[in-house]
Amino acid sequence: MAEQPDRADPGAADRGRPHGTGRPDPAPTGLEYAPAPESRAVVSLRTSYELFIDGEFTPAKSGEELTTVNPADEEPLARVAVAGAADIDRAVAAARRAYEGAWGRMSGAERGKYLFRIARIIQERSRELAVLESLDNGKPIKETRDVDLPLVAAHFFYHAGWADKLSHAGLGPAPRPLGVAAQVIPWNFPLLMLAWKIAPALATGNTVVLKPAETTPLTALAFAGICQEADLPPGVVNIVTGAGDTGRALVAHPGTDKVAFTGSTEVGREIARAVAGTGKRLTLELGGKGANIVYDDAALDQAVEGIVSGIFFNQGHVCCAGSRLLVQESVADELLPRLRARIERLRLGDPLDKNTDIGAINSAAQLDRIRELARAGADEGAESWSPACRLPERGYWFPPTVLTGVTQAHRVAREEIFGPVLSVLTFRTPEEAVAKANNTPYGLSAGVWTEKGSRMLWTAERLRAGVVWSNTFNKFDPASPFGGYKESGYGREGGRHGLEAYLVHAA
Template identity: 80%
Template sequence: MFDYAPAPESRSIVDIAPSYGLFIDGAFTEAKDSFKTINPATEETLAEVALAGPEDVDRAVAAARRAFESWSALPGSERAKYLFRIARIIQERSRELAVLESLDNGKPIKEARDVDLPLVAAHFFYYAGWADKLRYAGFGPDPRPLGVAGQVIPWNFPLMMLAWKIAPALATGNTVVLKPAETTPLSALFFADVCRQADLPPGVVNIVTGAGDTGRYLVEHPDVNKVAFTGSTEVGRQIARSVAGTGKRLTLELGGKAANIVFDDAPIDQAVEGIVNGIFFNQGHVCCAGSRLLVQESIAEELLDSLKRRMSTLRVGDPLDKNTDVGAINSAAQLARITELSEIGAAEGAERWSPECPLPDRGFWFAPTIFTGVTQAHRIAREEIFGPVLSVLTFRTPAEAVEKANNTPYGLSAGVWSEKGSRILAVADKLRAGVVWANTFNKFDPTSPFGGYKESGYGREGGRHGLEAYLA
């Protein structure tokens, strides 16, 4: 492994204010309470952020309702101009936003820069293109917007989840009240500034920051017509119960425990790269992470040797260093959960392995870890860990691989590795997963729908399908 000299990205490109208010009706406004957002790599406070209460959510929803009349009446081609403008501003400010995302979230700068930001801009460009073509989207000759969309997003891809939610909502003529995650509010607040820069009419996008209660006020607000949530299955269940019978439209993108299936004819080096990308990308903070590796028995030893060699080259550390592969865990609470489930895995008899990996003294860190000798009964094979932890299981036949892959309450994604196209298609057809990657993993495109089955939620985001949830 090469010793790389540090290559830090400069923090100076981002000007973080000491405190931030709520973005309501086109302006920043105060709230009674506040909370701190910290840098998970150093535990330093980045900013003080407003904590929205019920009356703040009322104001935001009222602003969105007022803006809806004129926004929904605009021709699609006019709405598209705003979306194109937002997309271009995001591209212009992408370096600043990438550094901000790394600071607030803990993800490596090269991922924020090369994956998150290009996809954020691409989603706005893509849905800008749909805004004047809705009558040709297959949802009837005169599809209408629903009204006010209440959107709650997670901390793992703060800006990307914002784009997935806001872009289709605005393209279809809805207005938005968005609540970012408590631990990663800053990029959403910077996006509020992007909206102002794009001259987006006041009230079309409103951003209320806070914790779980703020999200609950928004989801349960009687004047919200559509709820979109990405996050844990447990919270998704609570939301489904709370909106049942209210007439609100609902899409949920929840947890996952994806199987990454490697057959004996797979190109080993390519598969190892896909496995590493599948579970260690974004510290494993990915709903569709390939957290269960199912490898055909005859190549298991060879593949594991190669995987361990590759893991030994992963660089864990400062997220702002351009050489870093694995950044900081997003919060102390998440680190505690990853640690607990890993200890349970070892206690239940699975064999734990991590490369030698010096971790920084401050901040929240977890070394990339694999467990071998895992069975379907192990908790680490059933529960979503949401961290850089891989469970390895083996199989002998394609039928056994499919059975093991589907033996989970989740159904968000899967990967299949084989040189035979016929085998890939045959296996993919039997997997109960919303997304199946073939000889790759974690590839996203705004034109392709994303979503799950079973306890991974329902509804689709991205692609033409992503419009449906926002149209009457």
């Protein structure tokens, strides 16, 4: 690791100093990576950003602003307008005019042309958008560059292809759009979650008012500029920035026909209560506590890579993260040393360094939650391990952490940590593995590692999870539906199934 934490107390506040066992940092091996920073010059940040309503950037009538910061160094990036109730009224009215006007009368083939155009512009500006996402979010540039941006473009390309084929989607002979969609997205994949929401809404003929997370609004505002560049008709996409009050005002607005939310289960419950009885369609993609099951016949080195990807990708800021490792007891003593050795080679540090594997935690509030739950695991008797190294002096950082000796009763086995913390449990039989995997209020994702196809299918059939990966983890495709069960929400995004959430079935 270029910049790493100590191993004794992963939640220690004095992050710049070594702690714990007294073991020194590893001696240089001669194979250390030299810094390979991506240039910030490709991004032109404004001092302040306005709301995007009816095809134009416009000041917020509230007059309020918030400041978004770089989580890697806590430096302010820009001031962003906060939308109040009057601004939400303007945005919804603009979306309604567009829906009842040119966009609503436009053929699917014509709508598809706009989506194709947006997809191509995203590809052309992918380097700029990747850097902006890493600055505002804290995730490594190689993730935004190689995962997020290609998937963002792919979602617009995929849904552009559906725009003139909706009658062939198996959703009735002449499905119709719902109207105005209110969409609220989280901070862990800001631009990708925007694509998951906006692309299907536009492909099916709806118009959109979208609120990005208050800590990561910049790529959504950059997308507003892309809408202008693509000559998207005014009012089809509106971006209103702000914090929780802005989101609540948007969700509760009587002028919207559909609400789509990705975020925490707690906020999802609040939204479900607000929407109940209104007749609005609702889809929720909420928290998760995914199980990654490793059987004794699995290819262990391959499984280790999947475990690392499953929990440390995007610093564990992933709703479908494999945050619970369920390893068959007979191979646990062989797997765990391999896992620790692999984690020791991860590089933590500057998100814009192309060598970085683990970037910054998105906010001080999220860092506090991760620390609190990691300490709770240790207090309840789990053994905490992190590689021996230092953390940067400034910014929000947490080490990759493995908790062993975890039981089903521990908070770290039940609650979503949403950080780079892996809880390890063992099992003896496939039945026990499934019982432990399903012993959670969540049901978003799971992974299964085995060389036997019959065992894979047997396990997958019994797991209560919306997505089950076979000998891999965290693989996404716009043609594949994604969503959960139980407290992980309801509805699907992506694929043919994701179109249904934005359409009225014809009788």
